[in-house]
């Protein structure tokens with residue numbers, strides 16, 4: 001898919017995703033070694049966005065399994081369309097049970113879910129298993145099975161084996177430790193907060209109207225906030241939001257009033273806002 | 286990369302060193318790492334670093350070990366930087382400029398020159414080497430702050446005061462910190478050229494925070510530990526739940542099994558298990574928070590607090606030479622682990638006439654004032670080094686607590702061989718209650734997983 005690490009960076013950048021060297025290298029290797037990529041990191045650093053960007057670059061369909069507490073096989077793998085099956089049974093009253101059974105357990109009544117969808121068919125796909133840590137431990141067993149053999153067995157239909165393996169990205173916020181077995185299947189990538197230079201480039205790309213001086217100040221203040229001990233430090237998503245807000249406010253430099261009035265865009269907790277205001281020497285809020 | 290030869294050996298050495306630091310690396314990962322080297326080539330050292338990290342590591346925790354080990358096995362270059370002997374003042378001038386420009390590449394080159402010019406010691410081939418400590422002690426980069434500040438202001442052309450300028454000092458401090466780390470890895474690299482790399486990788490690379498002695502951990506390591514308390518608690522909660530399930534499986538209730546068998550003609554088809562009462566145990570913590578052991582007690586308090594929903598009640602008491610309840614301070618403390626000890630210091634009464642620990646007085650005061658906190662369902666943990674500063678250890682007080690409680694455990698952050706030396710009353714206390722050595726976060730999590738009641 002990619003000819004070099006630079007090729008990865010360049011093509012991701014075309015889609016609007018600016019990759020750090022670590023991100024580009026790991027994506028390159030995941031493609032070369034054909035291994036799933038496990039991406040961990042705090043909220044809002046572009047984990048989900050990365051998978052979307054890779055799909056766009058590869059001209060592949062993005063198949064997304066959004067994990068949550070209670071997600072199960074019928075949501076992740078496949079499910080039979082019971083309602084339709086019932087209709088079919090009551091419609092053909094005089095056929096034998098055997099006939100009916102062969103029919104209702106056929107392709108027509110199958111509802112494929114993301115994991116099955118991702119391994120069927122010949123078109124290129126990116127499988128995004130998002131927020132894996134939110135799913136219960138049992139689901140990990142299922143993932144492990146699918147990601148080991150890239151095949152799924154539907155007892156009534158037989159085994160489906162991927163003819164073309166999807167590029168797999170798993171993301172996690174580490175709210176729960178994923179199992180060692182699952183980790184071993186994957187290449188590991190930690191995305192942290194970007195270096196200043198990268199973050200400035202992200203701001204320039206996403207909020208092009210903002211002046212250079214203001215872009216620089218925004219990134220500096222965000223960097224200072226991240227070094228503070230806050231309940232929730234601002235992520236890239238907040239940097240972008242703040243830059244947009246400042247643009248909308250028509251500010252041309254940062255000053256105390258502007259920062260004070262817009263701090264709520266970056267920080268979500270009242271005590272964080274107070275703490276930051278104190279450390280930034282803003283007058284009392 | 287100057288020496289592409291011997292890459293397989295380097296990789297094996299790297300993997301061996303990682304394993305010695307407790308990173309579990311399997312054969313599969315090693316094979317992947319070799320394929321990564323092949324795919325990436327050796328031209329760009331930083332890409333190689335990321336590629337090897339992606340294939341060999343499975344989590345964020347080991348990155349702090351990986352990076353210095355990588356630097357040893359895949360060094361930036363070999364030999365001295367190839368500049369003349371460095372003059373201290375001239376180096377400081379250039380460093381101040383590099384810091385003002387935040388030019389990381391230049392900073393790395395200056396780190397190499399500094400170690401070369403200021404860090405060498407000894408002259409005989411066996412006893413000489415390169416010291417980061419000596420380099421930094423002579424160069425004193427931290428004293429450049431004011432000069433760098435002026436330098437940055439000049440660069441910005443002195444246009445009116447910018448809001449973000451109030452952040453400048455902290456930014457400069459972070460740059461200086463980065464430079465110090467560069468000096469550290471450069472000194473290790475130089476030493477590695479002369480000594481056995483494998484030996485060095487095991488010894489000179491700082492262990493992960495969970496393996497550092499609480500008593501010797503630095504500030505940043507303690508901070509790292511405090512951040513690790515929540516995730517560790519989640520792991521321990523899983524372990525406790527498993528133990529609880531096992532305990533609850535219990536024994537067969539014969540009477541109920543037979544009664545249930547009436548419907549199956551008296552054949553006991555389904556054994557009925559005796560259920561344990563689902564009462565969760567109570568926990569009391571008595572923590573020495575005096576300077577010497579506060580890193581240890583802080584971490585343990587945070588950990589237990591994070592586990593509080595595993596228990597029907599958790600009460601925490603802190604002492605130096607007086608004891609006070611701090612349960613409420615901890616409740617609010619999860620959001621701000623860094624501030625915990627400051628809050629305890631500010632809001633609890635822990636000292637009387639002097640500031641050093643007195644176990645006897647503190648434990649006596651506990652038995653007297655808070656005796657009701659301990660009952661037959663309570664497990665008590667005492668945290669501290671049992672160093673009484675020559676005062677009476679007050680063994681009867683401990684005996685009274687032990688008599689009322691279900692269990693009493695004492696976790697001592699000192700090495701067992703130190704117990705009883707100097708003013709340590711550890712052996713005397715250990716005769717009354719079960720005392721465990723608990724030097725590192727790793728040991729603590731093992732003990733907590735095993736000893737906590739379910």
Ligand SMILES: Nc1ncnc2c1ncn2[C@@H]1O[C@H](COP(=O)(O)OP(=O)(O)OP(=O)(O)O)[C@@H](O)[C@H]1O
Nearest residue numbers: 016017018019042043044045046047048049236237
């Ligand atoms: N390197 C980057 N290049 C371009 N945009 C980025 C980059 N990093 C983050 N962003 C932007 O930040 C926002 C948040 O990204 P995203 O939703 O992918 O975060 P996430 O890591 O998946 O967070 P969460 O854990 O909350 O799901 C997106 O709008 C994305 O455009």
Ligand SMILES: [Mg+2]
Nearest residue numbers: 047048049171
């Ligand atoms: Mg996401």
